[in-house]
Amino acid sequence: MPESYWREYLYYPGCSLHSTSKSYDESARAVGQALGAKFVELSDWNCCGATAYMGIKELTAFTVSARNLALAEQRGKEIVAPCSGCYVGLNKANNYLKEFPEVHKKVNAALSEGGLEYKGTVKVRHLLDVFTHDVGYEKVKQFVTKPLEGLKVGCYYGCQIVRPRNEIDDPECPETMEMLMKACGAAPVDFALKAFCCGGSLMGTEEDIGLRLVKNLLHSAFRSGIKVLVTPCPLCQMNVDAYQKRAGRKYGMEFDIPILFFTQIIGLALGIEPKKLGIGREIISAHEVLKPYI
Amino acid sequence: MTRRPDIQREGDMDLSFLDEVRVVPGGEKIVDCIQCGTCSGSCPTSYLMEDSPRDLFYKIRAGLRNEVLKSPDIWLCTSCYMCYVRCPKNIKVTDIMYALKRISSKERFSLQWRGYHLAKSFMSVVNRDGRNNETELLLRFFLKTKPFGLIRNSLIGLKLWLRGRMPMMPHRIKEIKKFRAIMAKAESLSTM
Ligand code: SF4
Ligand code: SF4
Numbered sequence: 170m171p172e173s174y175w176r177e178y179l180y181y182p183g184c185s186l187h188s189t190s191k192s193y194d195e196s197a198r199a200v201g202q203a204l205g206a207k208f209v210e211l212s213d214w215n216c217c218g219a220t221a222y223m224g225i226k227e228l229t230a231f232t233v234s235a236r237n238l239a240l241a242e243q244r245g246k247e248i249v250a251p252c253s254g255c256y257v258g259l260n261k262a263n264n265y266l267k268e269f270p271e272v273h274k275k276v277n278a279a280l281s282e283g284g285l286e287y288k289g290t291v292k293v294r295h296l297l298d299v300f301t302h303d304v305g306y307e308k309v310k311q312f313v314t315k316p317l318e319g320l321k322v323g324c325y326y327g328c329q330i331v332r333p334r335n336e337i338d339d340p341e342c343p344e345t346m347e348m349l350m351k352a353c354g355a356a357p358v359d360f361a362l363k364a365f366c367c368g369g370s371l372m373g374t375e376e377d378i379g380l381r382l383v384k385n386l387l388h389s390a391f392r393s394g395i396k397v398l399v400t401p402c403p404l405c406q407m408n409v410d411a412y413q414k415r416a417g418r419k420y421g422m423e424f425d426i427p428i429l430f431f432t433q434i435i436g437l438a439l440g441i442e443p444k445k446l447g448i449g450r451e452i453i454s455a456h457e458v459l460k461p462y463i
Numbered sequence: 464m465t466r467r468p469d470i471q472r473e474g475d476m477d478l479s480f481l482d483e484v485r486v487v488p489g490g491e492k493i494v495d496c497i498q499c500g501t502c503s504g505s506c507p508t509s510y511l512m513e514d515s516p517r518d519l520f521y522k523i524r525a526g527l528r529n530e531v532l533k534s535p536d537i538w539l540c541t542s543c544y545m546c547y548v549r550c551p552k553n554i555k556v557t558d559i560m561y562a563l564k565r566i567s568s569k570e571r572f573s574l575q576w577r578g579y580h581l582a583k584s585f586m587s588v589v590n591r592d593g594r595n596n597e598t599e600l601l602l603r604f605f606l607k608t609k610p611f612g613l614i615r616n617s618l619i620g621l622k623l624w625l626r627g628r629m630p631m632m633p634h635r636i637k638e639i640k641k642f643r644a645i646m647a648k649a650e651s652l653s654t655m
Binding site for chain 1: 487488489507508511538539541542543544545547548555557561562565568577578579581582583585586593594595596598601604608612619623626628629630634636637638641642644645646647648649650652653654
């Protein structure tokens, strides 16, 4: 057994990981444990605000995020968010409070109503960042017991994990997930739209736009010979999984490309039982594609 | 270039609109826009917009307040940040799109846009519980905007529920009283 990486993080699941993206929660925790990244759930966390608050009232958007940052600051550890939306929301609040002291002051005035204060010392991380830059590809490789040889996996990043600019990866042509997939023995396949938008919440408000964007993505993945997609974002997973058939019907195409969370694939390579990784919760079943590896 | 009838005289322009946008964090750089169109060309939804980000930006600077705020295109921004990373003048385009959503949501125009209602429904669930509940959010949103959407999406909902992905019970955080006090205070301090 190789020596495991050891570090404790404050785990911020966010609302999606408790509902539509349960499999992300299950697999993130299982993989973290297997690699030695200890995830302690931030107690009594609240919603990050997503993209909704920012479109209505700015100060409430920063405050709703900042309550989480204040709770994390009391614990003195880095926050790790698996959801790209949460990551952007928390990170944005964190950066803006630094850049605009007058906003920071108001946020603290609001927080004090609940007996909290945020000084500004917390670092917000994304799960993909932790697995690639803290744990590292080499370490992951050492723990792989079932290399996923020949698995043609497409890495779908979506938007909010690489943009706006951050330390994780290139904003338009990221490749950290491909490196992780390689470490797992799989054969990542590049595709043109890997960092393009899935439509986000527009799938609810303007379905035609959402379906068109999902169709474009799937078409691009299909033409590259991709058999399964992986993503670090709950909303991307949801749109590409639940609306895949509808998008195909609308454009007279037939798609059958399962989309999983990147942690589910890593978990398989680490020899973790599929059920513990939430495999089977996807609507477009990954069973056929993963059969040789289970 | 043909002159727009609505900006024939300087006196018709609402120049304070530019200031409204300029004071939001990240909005100050809008005056640097060179109208290159990189933002619009990079935008996944601009193909449907009458006023893409570039158009909105010149209209802001021309003081066409109502025309901008009435535009449904503001609510077609998905916050993908592609414009933001590509703008050669480092303008935080996405943040300005957010600011436009905020300014327009104070006006009555926004009541007709579904994006506005989704955001409002989301906020009322979270302000009450501290967390979002996707099932309730979608119910609220569809009932308000397009009840037919509920029927249309019920099969997807069922499939999610069968896979344990659609919880029915809302979850309330423990310190909900303090949370609500914090949010109420933020609301009262907020200028936009
Ligand atoms: S990319 Fe930047 S400079 Fe070019 S039109 Fe858009 S906002 Fe203006
Ligand atoms: S952030 Fe909004 S305006 Fe900018 S490219 Fe994306 S959808 Fe278009």
